[in-house]
Amino acid sequence: MREVAVIGVGMNRWGELWEKSHRTIWTEAALEAIADAGVDRVDAMYVGCMSGGLFVGQEHLGAMLADQLGMGPIPGTRVESACASGGLAFRQACLAVASGAHDIVLATGVEKMTDVDGGAATYALSTAADQEYECYHGITFPGLYAMMARDHMHRHGTTRQQLAAVAVKNHAHGVLNPLAQFPMKVTAEQVMESVMVADPLRILDCSPITDGAAAAVVVPLDMARQLSKQPPVRVAASAHATDALALHDRADLSWLASTAKAAELAYKQAGVGPKDLSFCEVHDCFTIAEIMVIEALGLAERGKGGAAAASGLTALGGKIPVNPSGGLKSKGHPVGATGVAQIRETVLQLRGACGQRQVKNASRGLTQNMGGTGASTVVHILERA
Amino acid sequence: MREVAVIGVGMNRWGELWEKSHRTIWTEAALEAIADAGVDRVDAMYVGCMSGGLFVGQEHLGAMLADQLGMGPIPGTRVESACASGGLAFRQACLAVASGAHDIVLATGVEKMTDVDGGAATYALSTAADQEYECYHGITFPGLYAMMARDHMHRHGTTRQQLAAVAVKNHAHGVLNPLAQFPMKVTAEQVMESVMVADPLRILDCSPITDGAAAAVVVPLDMARQLSKQPPVRVAASAHATDALALHDRADLSWLASTAKAAELAYKQAGVGPKDLSFCEVHDCFTIAEIMVIEALGLAERGKGGAAAASGLTALGGKIPVNPSGGLKSKGHPVGATGVAQIRETVLQLRGACGQRQVKNASRGLTQNMGGTGASTVVHILERA
Numbered sequence: 001m002r003e004v005a006v007i008g009v010g011m012n013r014w015g016e017l018w019e020k021s022h023r024t025i026w027t028e029a030a031l032e033a034i035a036d037a038g039v040d041r042v043d044a045m046y047v048g049c050m051s052g053g054l055f056v057g058q059e060h061l062g063a064m065l066a067d068q069l070g071m072g073p074i075p076g077t078r079v080e081s082a083c084a085s086g087g088l089a090f091r092q093a094c095l096a097v098a099s100g101a102h103d104i105v106l107a108t109g110v111e112k113m114t115d116v117d118g119g120a121a122t123y124a125l126s127t128a129a130d131q132e133y134e135c136y137h138g139i140t141f142p143g144l145y146a147m148m149a150r151d152h153m154h155r156h157g158t159t160r161q162q163l164a165a166v167a168v169k170n171h172a173h174g175v176l177n178p179l180a181q182f183p184m185k186v187t188a189e190q191v192m193e194s195v196m197v198a199d200p201l202r203i204l205d206c207s208p209i210t211d212g213a214a215a216a217v218v219v220p221l222d223m224a225r226q227l228s229k230q231p232p233v234r235v236a237a238s239a240h241a242t243d244a245l246a247l248h249d250r251a252d253l254s255w256l257a258s259t260a261k262a263a264e265l266a267y268k269q270a271g272v273g274p275k276d277l278s279f280c281e282v283h284d285c286f287t288i289a290e291i292m293v294i295e296a297l298g299l300a301e302r303g304k305g306g307a308a309a310a311s312g313l314t315a316l317g318g319k320i321p322v323n324p325s326g327g328l329k330s331k332g333h334p335v336g337a338t339g340v341a342q343i344r345e346t347v348l349q350l351r352g353a354c355g356q357r358q359v360k361n362a363s364r365g366l367t368q369n370m371g372g373t374g375a376s377t378v379v380h381i382l383e384r385a
Numbered sequence: 386m387r388e389v390a391v392i393g394v395g396m397n398r399w400g401e402l403w404e405k406s407h408r409t410i411w412t413e414a415a416l417e418a419i420a421d422a423g424v425d426r427v428d429a430m431y432v433g434c435m436s437g438g439l440f441v442g443q444e445h446l447g448a449m450l451a452d453q454l455g456m457g458p459i460p461g462t463r464v465e466s467a468c469a470s471g472g473l474a475f476r477q478a479c480l481a482v483a484s485g486a487h488d489i490v491l492a493t494g495v496e497k498m499t500d501v502d503g504g505a506a507t508y509a510l511s512t513a514a515d516q517e518y519e520c521y522h523g524i525t526f527p528g529l530y531a532m533m534a535r536d537h538m539h540r541h542g543t544t545r546q547q548l549a550a551v552a553v554k555n556h557a558h559g560v561l562n563p564l565a566q567f568p569m570k571v572t573a574e575q576v577m578e579s580v581m582v583a584d585p586l587r588i589l590d591c592s593p594i595t596d597g598a599a600a601a602v603v604v605p606l607d608m609a610r611q612l613s614k615q616p617p618v619r620v621a622a623s624a625h626a627t628d629a630l631a632l633h634d635r636a637d638l639s640w641l642a643s644t645a646k647a648a649e650l651a652y653k654q655a656g657v658g659p660k661d662l663s664f665c666e667v668h669d670c671f672t673i674a675e676i677m678v679i680e681a682l683g684l685a686e687r688g689k690g691g692a693a694a695a696s697g698l699t700a701l702g703g704k705i706p707v708n709p710s711g712g713l714k715s716k717g718h719p720v721g722a723t724g725v726a727q728i729r730e731t732v733l734q735l736r737g738a739c740g741q742r743q744v745k746n747a748s749r750g751l752t753q754n755m756g757g758t759g760a761s762t763v764v765h766i767l768e769r770a
Binding site for chain 1: 435460760
C-alpha cells in the first residue's frame with residue numbers, strides 16, 4: 001500500500017444555514033480544500049452523508065456533487081455510517097489512494113439538517129439506531145445516551161458535575177474557533193440548570209442540529225512532498241470497527257467496544273500509543289460520549305473518564321487536549337461532515353495554524369468519529385510528515 | 386495493486402417479500418455467498434443500498450448488517466450511488482482487497498422497496514434525480530426515461546417495436562432464471578398494449594419494484610487459487626464514472642456519457658474491446674435504457690441499439706447475449722442489490738453453472754450498473770481465472 005498524506009482542508013461556518021442549499025454548503029468546503037491544496041485537478045471524490053434522503057430528499061450524492069463541482073466524469077462515491085459517515089468517507093479516500101487506483105482524491109462530508117422540523121430531524125437521526133429493536137419502541141438518541149450515562153454513573157461513580165465539565169471545556173475551546181456554531185462560554189451551573197432532555201442529560205449536554213460541510217484532499221505521500229503548498233500531513237493509521245447496533249446486545253452498556261477496537265488497530269498501524277499523541281478530536285455528541293471515548297482510547301483508565309475531564313487533563317494546556325476545535329458540542333454536528341471536520345482540525349493543528357486554540361508542539365493527532373451509540377467507529381492518526 | 390478474484394456468490398428469490406425483513410433478506414444472500422466461497426471468516430464488508438432511510442427507516446447499514454451476520458467488529462461500510470449502489474459496493478470491495486487493507490471482503494447489495502406505498506416508493510426513487518431542478522417540478526423516473534426514449538426515437542428512428550423487443554428478450558431469459566421476480570414470457574403485442582406509464586413507455590417497458598439482495602466474496606487472486614472450492618473468477622477491470630445529474634445539463638439526452646466513459650476505462654484496464662466479450666449484464670431499468678447502454682458499451686453503433694435488440698444480436702444464442710439473467714426487467718430491480726446480482730450472474734456464467742440460460746463458451750463478461758438516468762455508472766469486466 002502507498003503511504004497517504006493530506007495536503008488541503010476546507011470547512012465553512014457551521015450553523016443554521018437557511019440561505020444555502022445542501023449542494024452550496026458542500027461546494028464551499030470542497031473548493032476551499034482544493035484551493036488550500038493548490039491542485040488543479042481531482043481524480044475521484046468521496047462524500048460522507050448520513051441521510052440525504054430524509055433530510056433533503058436527495059440521494060445519489062456522489063454523482064450530484066461531482067457534477068456540482070464541474071468535475072464529472074470523475075467517480076463520486078457516497079459513503080454512510082450514520083454520524084461516522086465523514087470519517088468513513090475519509091478512510092475510503094485513503095484506501096483509494098493507497099491502492100493506487102487514484103492519486104488526488106477529495107474526501108468530504110456534508111449534512112443539511114435544519115430544513116426539516118424538529119420531529120423529522122429526530123426521526124432521521126433515529127435511523128442510526130436499531131429501527132426494529134429500539135426505535136419502534138419510542139427511544140431517541142438522547143434517551144439511548146442517557147441510559148449509557150446512568151450506567152456509567154452507577155458503575156463508576158461518574159457525577160453530574162463531571163458531565164458538565166465536558167461541555168464547559170468544549171465550549172471554552174469553541175470560543176476560539178471562528179467557524180463554530182455555538183462559540184459561547186458556558187458554566188457548569190448553566191449546564192446543570194439547563195432544560196432536561198433525557199435524565200441525566202440536559203440540553204447543554206447535547207450537541208446541536210447543524211448545517212455544514214468539510215473537505216480534505218488526499219494524495220500519495222511522495223506526491224505530497226512535491227506538490228503541496230502546505231506542509232503535508234501523513235496518515236499514519238486508518239481503522240474502522242463495529243459493535244452491536246442495539247444497546248441491549250452489548251456486554252457493557254457504557255463501554256465503547258468499537259472505539260476500543262478501532263483504536264487498538266490504529267495504534268498498531270502507527271506504532272504508537274495514547275501517550276504519544278499531542279491531542280485528539282473525538283465524537284462528543286453528548287457529554288457522556290466524550291467521557292466514554294477517552295476511556296476507550298486509553299487516555300483515561302476505564303471508569304475514570306469523568307474524573308479525567310473534570311481534572312483539566314483534556315483541556316487546552318492540559319496533558320492531552322481533547323477537542324481543541326470545540327468538538328461537536330460547540331462547533332456543531334452536521335452528522336455527515338463531523339468526521340472530515342475532525343481531520344481538518346487535526347491537519348491545521350499539525351501545521352501550527354490554529355491561532356488561539358493551537359496545541360503547543362502538536363506533532364501527532366488522533367481523530368475518533370462514531371455512528372449511533374457507537375456501533376461503528378473510525379479512528380485516524382495523523383502526523384507531521 | 387493486487388489482482389482480485391470472486392470466489393463466492395449468493396442471491397435469494399426476488400419479489401414482494403412481505404414475510405421477510407430488510408436484514409433477513411440481506412442475510413440470506415450474504416450467508417449463501419460465504420458458503421459458496423467456503424471461507425470461515427470475512428475481514429470486511431460493503432453494503433450497497435440506495436435508501437434505507439426512505440424505504441425502511443434504517444441507515445447505519447454497515448454496522449447493522451455486520452452485527453446481524455455475527456461478524457462484528459469487522460468494518461461494515463455502506464455505499465450509495467442510487468441504482469448503481471450495488472456495483473459501487475462491489476467496486477469498493479475490490480479496492481479494499483487490491484490495496485492490501487483486507488483479504489476476504491464481502492460485497493453485498495440490498496433493497497426492501499415494497500414496505501411503503503406506491504407513492505412513497507416513487508418519491509424514494511426520485512431522490513436519484515436532481516431534487517431541486519427535476520423532482521420539484523413533478524417529474525418521476527418513467528417520465529425522465531420517456532424523454533430519453535422520445536429523443537432517441539426522434540433522432541435515430543428507434544421504434545416502439547424495438548423497445549418492445551428488449552422486454553420480450555429479457556422476459557424470455559428470465560423464464561430460465563429460478564430466482565427471477567417475473568419469470569413469464571411476454572409478447573411484443575402484450576408490451577405494446579400494456580398500460581401507459583409515460584408515453585412512449587408502458588408498464589411492460591419498466592422494471593418492477595422489488596425486495597431482494599445479492600452478495601459476492603472478493604479475495605486476492607493468489608488466495609483464490611488456493612482457497613476456493615469453486616473456479617475463481619478474475620476481476621479484470623473496475624471503473625466508475627459520472628455525468629450531469631439533471632437531464633437538462635447533458636449535451637445529448639439519449640447518449641449515456643457516464644457509461645461510455647466507464648466502459649472506455651474498463652476496456653483499457655482489461656486490455657480488451659466489446660468484441661472480446663462473451664456476454665453482458667446491463668442496467669435495463671426501462672427498455673430504452675438497454676438500447677442506450679448497448680450503444681455506449683460499443684456493442685451496437687450509436688443510434689442502432691434498437692435495431693440491434695430487435696435483430697436477436699443480444700438474445701441468448703445471439704452474437705453477444707445481453708442480460709441472460711433476465712435483467713432488471715424480469716429478474717427484478719431491488720435498486721441497491723442489482724449491481725451485485727449482475728456480478729453473481731456473471732460469475733455463474735463463467736463457471737458454466739447457469740443451466741438452461743448458460744451462454745456457450747462464456748469466458749469473459751461485462752457488467753454495467755447505473756444510477757438515476759445515468760449520472761453514475763459502474764462497469765466491471767470478469768474473466769475465467
